[in-house]
Amino acid sequence: MNDTKTNGVISRRALLGGTAALGVAGASKMTLAESNPDNLPPNVSEWTPYLGAGVDANPYGMPSEYENHVVRRNVEWLTASTESSVNFTPLQDLEGFVTPNGLCFERHHGGVPEVIPSDYRLMINGLVDRELIFTLEDLKRFPQTNKFYFLECAANGGMEWRGAQLNGCQFTFGMVHNVQYTGVKLSDLVRETGLKPNAKWMLAEGGDSAGMNRSVPIEKVLDDCMIAWAMNGEALRPEQGYPARLVVPGWEGNMWVKWIRRLEFGDMPYMAREETSKYTDLMSDGKARMFTWVMDAKSVVTSPSPEKPILQKGVHQLRGLAWSGRGKITRVDVSIDGGKNWKTAELHGPIMEKCLTRFTMPFEWNGEELLVQSRAIDETGYVQPTIQELQNVRGLSSVYHNNSIATWLVNKSGKVDNVRLG
């Protein structure tokens, strides 16, 4: 590929020269934006003299049209239909630690149901003293709790088990989001129904066309699970479970049943399809691990990344996100030489448990090749592993729980590739 530069700007033509061969999502955004001199000092910018839109123009505000490349994306070949599929959060374009509601990745198994809130009911049955049905308004009368949590699909990065496959931060790490949930703690809710002494497991069931169901052990139910009806200050988005969903902090996203319609308590796990045939981890001896709920510590460099090439020499801010289902992130190290040497990045608060944590590190780029990695450490002392360390223990047949360190190759033109080291 031709690395021709014009006035210090890598030309669009040069970067897109290979078109199909390029294989990076959002590729057209890889150049420095060209400026119109008429809008630059000392001229009066075109938006300055005239009145802009009034307060009635956008009853529900949307991002600037210049940000319309910042969207969820899906991988068409990954699934048989878009109704039972997944799309990915554009982590590379986000700042801070809060994911905007409209950019939270979606994973559903029977499409997004249109639940009518006045007809919404949550049933609690099984090993309880009183089988009860709650309306949405009933739920909102309980003491409420407001908590930030990350939600990560256990299959995040699953396509990368055997090698570097998808060339994007979004496609390899984007099955995670982080919002503030408002809801009622399950420990408060089940006080209303009472629990029989032998109520050891809870089946959570959705009201969607998949009737999504998962078993949750009672210890977790009473520890920090909640039924949420709001995210980031507004009602849950339909694709995130409107009007109510289960929140299972730090545990795999599949358990966070959306459009929740029923909780059943029992004395043994229910062995639903999603906890037997799916979300189990096949080892090389043919045996599979079951009930691998916790999401282990993980991190990713969001910029530079395949979607965020380096466009100019000089100083840059490396940016990334880290999280752990076992508690708080205590440290993130960054390497630019493929893991030989590491420097500790700056963590940006608030640093909360089971929550995305932002990190940054300034670096100087002078046109040399870089192998960029990040390595998270959580408060249990757990260190994010390499893919070789995971493969040595789990083999090559796993789909879920790939929390290994990724490597971005920055080549001499500033272009970035997802690569596998070995």
Next chain:
Amino acid sequence: MLDLVKYVSYATIGMALSVSVSQASERVFNLGALATPEEVAGWDIDVRPDGLGAPVGSGNAYDGEEVYLDRCAACHGDFGEGVDAWPVLAGGAGTLDSHDPVKTTGSYWPYASTMYDYIYRAMPFGEAQSLSHDETYQVVAYLLYMNDIIDDEYEVSHENIGSIEMPNQNGFVLPDPRPDVQITDANPCMSNCMVPTQIIGKARDIGVTPEGE
């Protein structure tokens, strides 16, 4: 008969959580309405490995073939081989420890109850809960028959759905052994680390990433 009680203790061992069992000071708000037996019966559709929840009914593979071909085969194929990217339902025996494991109801699913539970609640895709209970038992029977687990006259019913032995029933291990990777007590190597830095693969070369725009 399945001994599932052990899972309870496994899960308990696997977690060190502080749970406040005594919540006497917390109050009850008397919210919610008592659910009637009819209301519960309409929504309580799950079927457990011990057969709890299985609705009265039965079906065999001979009858199930017709239901399967009519309601399932368009996606899953006449022989459970899977059309396009839709799930394969039959075969795969002996492949779980190979480089290309084929996980089907026959080769991988540990409980026949899960087949009933899932098919009734979620299948056919986009027509959830449209099969009758007998039709669901028939389809379960046909899938078991396709996987050489029962013959085509065997009646699968609420009485035996919890005791049909599946080939991979003992193929799952508990509890979760993670963290399972050697870690260096939060003091990993910081300089001149001995790590492989040879590039052995590039996603760009695989060519399966969706294009931008």
